[in-house]
Amino acid sequence: MLVVVHGHSGGVVPAVLEQALGALAEQRPAPVWVQPLTADPVALPPGERLLVVPLLLTPGSHARFDLPALRARLRTAGHEVVLLPFLGAWPAWLEHLHHLVATAGSGSVLHHPLRPGVADRYLSALSQRVERPLISEWTVDGAGGGPFPLALAPNRITAQLEDAGFEAPALLERPATRDLVFTLLRNLP
Template identity: 60%
Template sequence: MARRGLSSPVRPAPQWWPLIQSQAASGTWPLLVVVHGHAGGVVPAVLQSLLDELAEARRASVWVQALTAEPVVLPPRQQLLLVPLLLTPGSHVRVDVPAIRERLRALGHQVIPLPFLGAWPPWLEHLRKLGCDAQKQVVVHHPLRPGIAERYLHVLSQVIGLPLRSADSCDAELDRVLPLALAPNRMTAHLSNQQGGGLALLEHPASRQFLFELLLDLP
């Protein structure tokens, strides 16, 4: 698959994943990608299409584990990267993803877990540039419990240079909003009625391509 230009540079994975540098020489690893998912385990179409293209481009398996679905059944004794496409360190990142890792290891798979997407420096730089280029005024996120996730949001605001607001405390008059959501959901549907808001991140062509390149560059 031809690789197009991006709005932000992507460094090859071995340069910014030091813990998996030694794995790059062993060839392309299969991926198990963890996503939120909709009710009944449905994976949003914008995300599923990206992952289908990714599997073709990597020429390796890309399995998808929606957190709303039953556990994915893999072929025996896989060697894979566990990739949480999650944007904040909420309970899914801190509880569900480690549980998936341990379940897979107990089944005999060799699993290397990666940090959640919201901790990847190139992705954060892309969000900063996206907000600047689109002249966004505020980032809206799902409500989160106090603690680690809340502290992360404070740091995220500093990194991307925009204030963050919880979706349950947004004014009806907000405009030029950037939803912190990969795929369309109830929050983006609500924000779509406001000026300049509502598109999920993967509905921005530059963001979709940028994430595709990040995942393609993994070992």
């Protein structure tokens, strides 16, 4: 299994992801490799059968362009590749996210800015699914409560909310979400 994550500058994998994927590797009988999109390609043994699992929440540029390029590169290198849809499209994930947003009581969901097009259609559908508006910009306005951060691991969105005094854990910092993602990945072939 090749798990694709966004990563931080220089290919750094956030600690919460590293811990979750390390636990996954201990539970799966087959190897688990991690490919941050911000890093050079991970070294793989030749001729692997790879299930590529993108832990991406939206169909941004990484999902639409980087993943097909990664699949092509892996196939050219002699690997057999099955590319799964990005995590944000999985029905179990969408149901879980709806529950999280509803119980958080936030008036909106804050996401990373995306280019127009496919992402707009996805965000519109996601907004209907979670029954909240999705926003890509937010400023502290003194109103009570901040938006719900759509961030798998700590990033600028969660930092901005925490700097403004709001509790804004990344999704994988929430035990129920971490357990769900772990179970979904562990149960893949």
